């Protein structure tokens with residue numbers, strides 16, 4: 001991405017960036033699109049600013065850009081690694097999203113929360129790089145370092161950056177200078193790059209352990225979104241995830257079910273398995289337990305199609321998700 005210094009604000013992270021954007025641009029009742037399923041914090045921030053949050057369907061490739069509703073002021077999206085399903089928004093959808101924003105006057109809010117972690121796939125250009133006039137880009141150190149770092153960034157075209165800076169001044173919002181200097185030192189000395197390279201290898205090992213343990217589960221259970229990021233989704237037959245989560249919890253593995261990522265009725269069932277804050281041995285042990293629990297449950301069920309309920313896409317196209325023990329904020 002190319003941008004001038006005046007187009008960049010140093011924030012406390014993505015959610016802080018969303019709040020600043022909302023404070024600067026939204027009026028009560030404005031319609032804001034959020035991926036469905038999507039990041040609950042994004043929905044909460046927009047709703048807290050009086051916006052009317054409109055769910056916009058995402059499938060295993062990301063936001064379904066051909067179905068965007070009319071009258072949106074903003075649409076929030078995670079194109080590098082859809083949260084939580086894990087898709088990478090394909091180039092034609094990126095182009096159609098930008099064409100849609102140009103045609104409707106809506107802004108695209110690009111949450112680039114974990115694009116540093118990709119495995120075996122080439123990077124795709126950020127939406128902001130394709131068209132900085134209609135995209136506001138948000139980044140964070142929450143995944144590369146830790147959510148506790150509290151430093152992120154927002155890039156926007158000049159007039160928007162000015163409005164957001166003014167709104168920020170009005171509410172006395174600021175980012176810790178001590179944390180900024182710490183990040184600067186890590187950047188300047190190359191430590192952040194080294195850390196990301198090392199962690200990419202470590203996360204690839206954890207991801208491989210998950211795929212080895214859960215990749216060949218029988219029948220309707222399947223793993224999704226394993227090309228990037230720090231979590232995968234284990235899709236489960238409709239109506240089983242809560243049972244699996246409860247049984248896993250009894251054996252010391254904490255996972256959350258997919259439903260918390262939906263604003264409306266969940267269109268799928270499953271678990272989100274986060275491995276950002278969990279060691280390789282914990283990941284392996286936790287996945288073995290989940291495998292045993294799921295296998296026992298599937299063996300006890302009568303055979304049937306077992307595909308997710310709802311309208312999130314063609315049967316069999318939609319994963320389900322939950323969150324594993326130790327995940328740093330999902």
Ligand SMILES: Cc1ncc(COP(=O)(O)O)c(C=O)c1O
Nearest residue numbers: 013014015039083113140142329
């Ligand atoms: C989709 C998504 N965006 C952003 C973040 C990070 O937000 P922040 O930078 O506010 O910690 C997370 C963390 O879990 C996330 O899942």
